[in-house]
Amino acid sequence: MSEDLSLNDVVMPICYTRISFVFDYKIDDLEKPLFEFLKRFCPSVFGKIVYDENKPNYGQLVESTSNSSRIFSRADQPDIPISNYINCSFQELDVHPYSAIPTDSTPLFFLHQINVRDGTLLAVGMHHQLSDGRGFFTLVERFSNWIRYKDDTKIIPFNFDRSLLKPATDVLYEHTEYTTQARKYSFTELPTMEVIVKKFTKQELFDKLKITATHVSFNDVLVAWLTQAISQIRQIPSDETIKVGIANDGRSELGIGLDYFGNCNFYFALQFQMIDLLNKSVNELAEQVNNDKKKRMTKDYMTSALAWLKQASEPVHPSFKAFLGKDLAFTNWSRFPLYQIDFGHGPPRRVALPPNRWDGLILILPTETDAVELYIGLKQDHADELLQRIDAL
Template identity: 25%
Template structure:
């Protein structure tokens, strides 16, 4: 499907409906916030039209737009840092400057989008390029299709939020739009994880200026069952280990393959605190678990001969290592050894890194703004080589993997005979 016309018809700043109290004007960012990349978290939610008559589309879209804006104002009262400004000292001035809200018309029907996965087209439904630098911490784009269907594209700054926080915001906003929200987020991450001096390690680790393409892999219930049987693990770890192995096979096919392969899995710190933090604690409350495959592990024949079970065990062990005691170390004044090792490894030419983050437990498909749950939710491309974002399918039985890889590696990836039998390319039923 060729590029289409997505015409922006309006742009405005949406401010909280009530001013932020003076004692909340400064929001301190936490140590994990300091480690977050300067990119935005991009999420697009697609909704089919509930109206069968095209003649009343404009009237209903006006109602939907007004509802979104009003509920966003109300939601920002509780999520006030999102309407603020990042200061030079990296704190947030909660000055109620507002968030950007775009409205656009799309010159096609929603069904045409759902028939194909085209990342260049999907990116047009976002407020802006999520890899660039912008003044706002949150932006929304409300896209209206010819059929009356809509796409809500959201960019949340990673400097203040992780995937769980972005999902919490979407859940609160959609519930407010329905008139039944009671979520009150907590902005106390810096109390538990005070900022540290990491000026030596500044820069977005893993971000590349090379051409990145995104491949969408859908693992259905039967494929996941087969992978779990081979890996003897959870569905997320089984899928992660399988993709890790297939990405390593790409490295193995190169003239100068990497000797060490590191899989880095994001770990949600909220349930690992003692006692656990509330699920709606806001911020970058995650850390990374690193599983290393060294040359010693590959003596049985190389990267592509290491079993899925071995890789899954390594990932599981690394993730379990981020326990209550480890979190206490993160709360101390010391710089964790794992962070310095990650920076050191990322600078070595014989090391290949693969990053995974799982959104499978996030209730993205519960984001009902008053016109039904989304037909499809996706995470568009991000500028990280070998970054894989995992989400649950709409029926929750399967997993969608959005794999960001080098354009030159996609040639090998697309014809991988070990990969293809386990995945499908269908987006959604509509």
């Protein structure tokens, strides 16, 4: 096995996408079926990613000789009821076998199974440069379907052809979402951070924020509202510009199908003038998000972005500096099949992120109902003030 990663794979952060699923029933040991499923339907997870220092923005997926048993691990907690994991705070779900950053010795994909007295907890992760969220969560969903149906013909094959992400001949747009300037952090001197977890339905939030625009999406309003509130709390000067990075799945726009396995996740960097965030309503800002987003959610824009990456002579990074900066980044998983994952006796009772520290990143997850669950990471003092604002809505 030897396969070049796409330009879009390599520009993604080197990190794990991690999630926990809490089931209120016992799942049989998954080690043997997991390996059988992966070998049949997603053998690339057994590989490793290597880089060439002489080629910026290049990576290759090659066969790994490391011990593949690191993909699966298990633990038994026979005295702990599953209700503990259903009702605990997400900070207490520190059950993942690997931290957020992969190393040369950690796998591209892992599943950790915890068997408790009356249920099962699954902690799952995937290297972001192997696939985006859609590929990751679809893989877990198809694995659960394969366990449930015991029928290969019911599993839709993935498309692994990374050459489908073809760059345009020329760069047609100014791609403000990228930069060649890497940002360095002193991870030994990080300030205290907090993650706010809140649930909202679309109608509930629209009513609270007095949204009257009929064409804006739930995501548009979330981006507008939180960008305005957090930027005000950060006391950014009125003459500054704030970038907001938004991740978007480009499969439909590029016409490569939802079964593509890899990164078809494109970043967009919307720009807000702080003076507007001080003076405009959330309704007006949501309309701005909707208009700006539509200009970038096109095949021409995405293939131009790939052309920009191809011509870059230095390593490329996202330009929005959300972490300990003035910018923000949004990732929306609310339409992914997290609550459709079913190992035979129903979907999970809870889906949750693992505890971590971040600043300026907002993740939007689905729930069992029509609400979404927001994870909003900020420095502690900013999180405290934002929580007061949310509770006062």
